[in-house]
Amino acid sequence: MLYALMGLGLSLITGVLNIPNFAHGALFAVGAYLLVSAANAIGNFWIALVVAPVGVALLGLAVEYVGIRRLYAAGHDYQLLFTFGLALILSESIILIWGPVGYSHLPPQILRGGLDLGFTFYPKYRLFVMVMAGLLVLATWLFLEKTRYGAIMRAGIENKEMVSLLGIDIQTLFTVAFALGAYLAGIAGALTVPIRGVNPGMGVDMLGIAFVVVALGGLGNLLGAIAAGLIIGIAQALVAAYWTEASTVVIYAVMAVVLLVRPQGLFGIR
Amino acid sequence: MAILKTENLTKAFGALRAVNGVSLDVEAGTLHSIIGPNGAGKTTLFNLLTGTFPPSSGSIHFDGRDITGTPAARIAHLGLARSYQRTTVFPAFSLLDNVWVAAFATGKSWKGLMWSKTERYTEVTERALKALADVGLADKALVPAREISHGEQRQLELAVALAAAPRVLLLDEPAAGLSPEETRKMVALVRALKGRYTIVLIEHKIDIIMSVSDRISVMYFGSLIAEGTPDEIQKNPEVRRAYLGGVPT
Amino acid sequence: MKKPIVLLLLALVLLPIVVRPAIAAEIWIFAIFGLGLNLLLGYTGMLSFGQSTFFGSAAYVAGWLLKYYGINIFLALGIGVGVGAASAAMVGYLCVQRSGLYFIMLTFALNQLFYFIAYQWTSVTGGEDGMPGVPRPALLGIDFQDPLTYYAFISILFLVSLWLMKRIVESPLGKILQAIRENEVRAEAVGYNVPRFKLLAFVIGGAFSGLAGVLYAMLFGIVPLEAIGFAFSGNVLFATLIGGSGSLYGPVIGSFVFIVLSESVSTLWARWPLLLGLAFVIVVLFLRGGVVEAWSRFWSWRSLKQKI
Numbered sequence: 140m141l142y143a144l145m146g147l148g149l150s151l152i153t154g155v156l157n158i159p160n161f162a163h164g165a166l167f168a169v170g171a172y173l174l175v176s177a178a179n180a181i182g183n184f185w186i187a188l189v190v191a192p193v194g195v196a197l198l199g200l201a202v203e204y205v206g207i208r209r210l211y212a213a214g215h216d217y218q219l220l221f222t223f224g225l226a227l228i229l230s231e232s233i234i235l236i237w238g239p240v241g242y243s244h245l246p247p248q249i250l251r252g253g254l255d256l257g258f259t260f261y262p263k264y265r266l267f268v269m270v271m272a273g274l275l276v277l278a279t280w281l282f283l284e285k286t287r288y289g290a291i292m293r294a295g296i297e298n299k300e301m302v303s304l305l306g307i308d309i310q311t312l313f314t315v316a317f318a319l320g321a322y323l324a325g326i327a328g329a330l331t332v333p334i335r336g337v338n339p340g341m342g343v344d345m346l347g348i349a350f351v352v353v354a355l356g357g358l359g360n361l362l363g364a365i366a367a368g369l370i371i372g373i374a375q376a377l378v379a380a381y382w383t384e385a386s387t388v389v390i391y392a393v394m395a396v397v398l399l400v401r402p403q404g405l406f407g408i409r
Numbered sequence: 410m411a412i413l414k415t416e417n418l419t420k421a422f423g424a425l426r427a428v429n430g431v432s433l434d435v436e437a438g439t440l441h442s443i444i445g446p447n448g449a450g451k452t453t454l455f456n457l458l459t460g461t462f463p464p465s466s467g468s469i470h471f472d473g474r475d476i477t478g479t480p481a482a483r484i485a486h487l488g489l490a491r492s493y494q495r496t497t498v499f500p501a502f503s504l505l506d507n508v509w510v511a512a513f514a515t516g517k518s519w520k521g522l523m524w525s526k527t528e529r530y531t532e533v534t535e536r537a538l539k540a541l542a543d544v545g546l547a548d549k550a551l552v553p554a555r556e557i558s559h560g561e562q563r564q565l566e567l568a569v570a571l572a573a574a575p576r577v578l579l580l581d582e583p584a585a586g587l588s589p590e591e592t593r594k595m596v597a598l599v600r601a602l603k604g605r606y607t608i609v610l611i612e613h614k615i616d617i618i619m620s621v622s623d624r625i626s627v628m629y630f631g632s633l634i635a636e637g638t639p640d641e642i643q644k645n646p647e648v649r650r651a652y653l654g655g656v657p658t
Numbered sequence: 659m660k661k662p663i664v665l666l667l668l669a670l671v672l673l674p675i676v677v678r679p680a681i682a683a684e685i686w687i688f689a690i691f692g693l694g695l696n697l698l699l700g701y702t703g704m705l706s707f708g709q710s711t712f713f714g715s716a717a718y719v720a721g722w723l724l725k726y727y728g729i730n731i732f733l734a735l736g737i738g739v740g741v742g743a744a745s746a747a748m749v750g751y752l753c754v755q756r757s758g759l760y761f762i763m764l765t766f767a768l769n770q771l772f773y774f775i776a777y778q779w780t781s782v783t784g785g786e787d788g789m790p791g792v793p794r795p796a797l798l799g800i801d802f803q804d805p806l807t808y809y810a811f812i813s814i815l816f817l818v819s820l821w822l823m824k825r826i827v828e829s830p831l832g833k834i835l836q837a838i839r840e841n842e843v844r845a846e847a848v849g850y851n852v853p854r855f856k857l858l859a860f861v862i863g864g865a866f867s868g869l870a871g872v873l874y875a876m877l878f879g880i881v882p883l884e885a886i887g888f889a890f891s892g893n894v895l896f897a898t899l900i901g902g903s904g905s906l907y908g909p910v911i912g913s914f915v916f917i918v919l920s921e922s923v924s925t926l927w928a929r930w931p932l933l934l935g936l937a938f939v940i941v942v943l944f945l946r947g948g949v950v951e952a953w954s955r956f957w958s959w960r961s962l963k964q965k966i
Contacts, residue, residue: 158759206942215759216895219762220899221939221943223892224935225939227931227934227935231932388771391768482847482849493844502840510833510848513833514834514849530830
């Protein structure tokens with residue numbers, strides 16, 4: 140589910156802005172760390188859960204304003220270098236501010252322990268994450284499908300010139316899309332904290348997975364990204380049950396195989 | 410015998426039949442024009458002939474051989490070359506390099522592809538320079554393509570097609586966006602090429618069509634609605650209707 | 659174009675005096691790596707963000723054979739080149755059908771695949787600890803243990819690589835690849851099987867990366883996990899862009915800048931990647947076109963000033 144969130148956010152950014160966002164993993168990490176600090180400072184997990192992703196979205200806004208908007212015409216190599224540099228800056232800053240050692244963080248009182256599902260005990264928090272992430276994906280999906288602005292955004296993925304010809308401010312569209320993508324990454328990061336804790340390398344691992352999800356789902360294909368995210372998540376969980384070490388490799392291997400058979404990804408158009 | 414022939418060629422994009430059952434015969438050495446209002450499917454027809462995408466149904470024959478479905482990269486080697494409606498050359502290259510690259514592709518051999526300096530390929534360079542000379546751009550051979558005027562770019566567009574030493578030239582609106590003076594030059598150019606190549610021409614400027622064509626085919630919403638000599642086409646009432654009176658008497 | 663060659667030879671000779679031979683060697687190795695990438699990036703217009711796949715794979719395979727089978731140095735180099743080319747063929751085959759963002763993402767994701775395989779396969783690669791103990795065998799009685807001797811060896815290989823790349827770039831293939839960059843549709847229409855040529859460029863780039871990888875392994879005596887990681891891919895990209903992807907020598911200059919900077923800063927501060935990231939950002943925002951272009955712009959500005 141979390142993979143779907145990450146995939147959706149990245150697909151949105153790459154689809155609308157047409158830039159390779161190699162900082163997406165770092166945004167995820169920032170969301171996680173902000174949650175830890177906010178939770179410790181405020182003392183309430185739930186408030187922190189609301190606040191942290193907003194922080195990431197703000198960061199996204201700032202980044203877009205200062206840097207990315209100058210690079211729309213630049214060419215993918217420079218965009219890549221920029222977001223990659225940003226990722227480095229963010230991950231190193233995380234180490235500077237929070238230290239190189241990871242933390243763990245307990246879930247809030249209500250969600251501790253497991254739920255008796257009859258055939259197995261499943262951690263309550265994980266269920267919560269699944270539901271929460273699912274709701275977020277649904278909410279984003281509804282926004283994109285049902286609202287006017289969402290429709291504009293989807294149109295922007297298809298055809299930017301058309302959208303700007305219709306008199307819509309394409310710059311705002313880009314900014315909003317980036318901030319939204321950042322928000323999704325941030326909240327995915329925040330949600331993940333009680334499950335796996337935080338560590339400075341978490342951004343990098345997630346970045347790769349996010350790219351796999353987007354590649355499989357078809358670039359700019361938002362529904363595809365969601366579906367691919369779910370598939371990848373399930374596949375990984377299945378493999379991890381039998382052969383833990385290979386679980387990450389499997390994700391990439393699956394991608395390679397799928398692309399061999401279907402170069403446009405599972406749901407891509409071309 | 411027809412050097413280029415299509416049989417019931419159709420290309421559908423979803424529900425839209427951009428090209429609908431077109432059967433065309435182009436005789437060797439002639440200049441065969443294709444006219445029709447915007448959206449009639451002329452450029453799509455060209456795209457089918459050059460293998461940009463395969464047809465939905467029907468066949469294409471070149472020199473007696475069925476070439477339906479041949480991929481674009483192989484078409485040039487068969488002897489079919491095309492110029493585009495929107496200038497699509499290699500901007501950072503000099504004019505010479507533009508034609509050189511096209512001439513090399515269809516050259517006799519690719520020996521030394523990764524090894525020999527480009528200067529060594531005298532035969533290719535000669536053919537390239539000749540193509541430039543044919544269109545009147547030989548004196549600007551070393552100028553980067555993005556620095557020449559629009560009219561000259563249309564000439565370059567044509568030269569790149571010529572450099573492949575084709576037998577059939579498919580020219581898609583070579584006079585697009587040209588001033589009257591430049592158009593005159595282009596017409597003279599096309600006429601000069603007429604004997605040496607078989608030419609299929611798409612154009613909107615009727616005076617050009619009438620003055621250079623041996624035969625004209627008229628397309629309308631994907632179908633061929635008329636075919637004949639310039640005289641016959643002028644007098645054809647269906648054609649007049651299709652153009653809403655745009656064809657001069 | 660005699661001047662660059664003279665400058666280059668001077669640099670080759672003087673460098674080990676100015677910096678440690680190991681650093682100097684690293685510069686030329688990285689330059690070879692960059693040359694490979696630039697064939698793809700500057701000439702063909704393909705942004706491959708996974709070159710370390712070939713660099714690292716070659717390093718691991720050759721390192722393994724050197725360590726456990728004691729192969730001679732030429733064989734090691736040959737295998738490095740071969741592994742680089744073969745892995746590039748595999749990756750390229752999956753990637754060349756796509757372009758733009760898709761292509762970039764694929765090269766990155768496949769890089770990660772190789773990375774995680776190397777990470778997990780600890781019995782062979784040593785995982786996070788890397789593969790230490792890579793020897794530097796002697797050749798025809800020449801002992802390469804001495805840093806300067808090895809440096810000389812690397813310099814020669816660099817010159818050979820540069821010459822090879824120059825030949826390729828000036829050949830018809832060079833023109834064809836640039837044509838693909840300029841206008842892929844027309845290149846195809848004119849008669850070139852574009853995916854096949856892209857794959858060829860990929861393989862050549864991979865071969866150069868592989869060579870760099872083996873030399874790197876032998877230089878430091880270890881194959882670190884980073885050698886196959888995306889940070890390395892990013893570094894070579896940065897080096898190529900800052901030197902200027904528009905010229906043959908760009909990656910060489912960029913390699914200089916990058917290695918010198920990173921080596922000097924990394925000893926000062928453990929958080930130096932932060933500065934690296936900042937450098938990336940600054941270069942992108944202000945120094946586009948790289949050092950070579952800035953330099954030529956500076957010269958044309960100067961000559962303009964003199965005319966006034």
